[in-house]
Amino acid sequence: MVWQRVTLNQPLTAQDVSFVVNGETSLSEVVEKLGAPNQMLSSNGGVVARYQFTDGRYFRVDFGWGLRFLIPFYSPELVLGGGGLGTDAFQVTYNDDWVVQDHGFAFHSQSSEFRLWPFKD
Amino acid sequence: MKSTSSDNDEVSFTKDRESALALWLVLTFLLGSGCAFVRGNYGEDMNQGDVSTIKKGVSTRAEVASILGAPDRIITEPNGHDIFHYYHYDVKSGYVLIFSRTNIKSDDIFVIFNSAGVVEDVIAGKKKPPLEFQFWPFD
Numbered sequence: 128m129v130w131q132r133v134t135l136n137q138p139l140t141a142q143d144v145s146f147v148v149n150g151e152t153s154l155s156e157v158v159e160k161l162g163a164p165n166q167m168l169s170s171n172g173g174v175v176a177r178y179q180f181t182d183g184r185y186f187r188v189d190f191g192w193g194l195r196f197l198i199p200f201y202s203p204e205l206v207l208g209g210g211g212l213g214t215d216a217f218q219v220t221y222n223d224d225w226v227v228q229d230h231g232f233a234f235h236s237q238s239s240e241f242r243l244w245p246f247k248d
Numbered sequence: 249m250k251s252t253s254s255d256n257d258e259v260s261f262t263k264d265r266e267s268a269l270a271l272w273l274v275l276t277f278l279l280g281s282g283c284a285f286v287r288g289n290y291g292e293d294m295n296q297g298d299v300s301t302i303k304k305g306v307s308t309r310a311e312v313a314s315i316l317g318a319p320d321r322i323i324t325e326p327n328g329h330d331i332f333h334y335y336h337y338d339v340k341s342g343y344v345l346i347f348s349r350t351n352i353k354s355d356d357i358f359v360i361f362n363s364a365g366v367v368e369d370v371i372a373g374k375k376k377p378p379l380e381f382q383f384w385p386f387d
Contacts, residue, residue: 131348132385137376154369162373163356167333169325184385223327225369241385
């Protein structure tokens with residue numbers, strides 16, 4: 128039986144980014160408050176900077192573990208388990224003057240969960 | 249009937265043995281079930297001092313490469329900008345009994361060049377605080 132969790136970076140909240148105003152906030156102001164982004168991508172609309180927080184959870188139980196005491200030479204694994212991986216992303220698009228053009232959140236980190244029963248749809 | 253001093257000694261000795269046995273069982277369970285603390289990293293940790301030597305409007309692509317090394321990624325912009333991306337990952341993982349937690353932190357630096365190949369901006373936030381070793385997966 129094991130509970131495992133993996134996280135990448137720290138989550139950002141809507142309050143953390145409330146200072147960002149489209150058409151006003153500059154790249155340096157965003158970096159000063161939020162740090163460097165994790166990703167910068169090129170797009171036709173300008174440069175897109177992304178801050179990401181990834182959360183992964185996994186749970187498993189081996190129901191065959193105890194059988195090793197009953198069957199000495201063969202210990203079958205009877206494993207049930209499951210998990211998930213989700214990423215929160217805060218995305219900022221900058222224009223050619225490095226001013227915020229638009230910004231938005233995507234919340235998916237709650238989609239990760241410890242799951243015992245893998246057969247549920 | 250009154251208990252003698254040797255009876256008391258025997259009871260005390262038995263209790264000590266039970267305590268020692270319980271301790272041994274707990275330790276065996278803890279050590280036998282496993283515990284591990286693992287540390288890893290990817291890429292070189294960027295020195296903030298090195299980054300501060302890069303001058304906006306002065307430093308060239310070659311100078312940046314000589315200070316920070318070859319970038320991990322180069323992003324080319326349609327408007328002529330090139331962006332050098334340097335990254336460093338730090339991993340700390342704790343595993344105790346049936347609980348495991350792995351924390352990963354990324355530190356990124358972006359250097360933006362104009363179409364002439366001169367630094368226009370350096371994007372390096374404050375260094376993130378060091379990761380903690382954790383094993384509890386539920387918080």
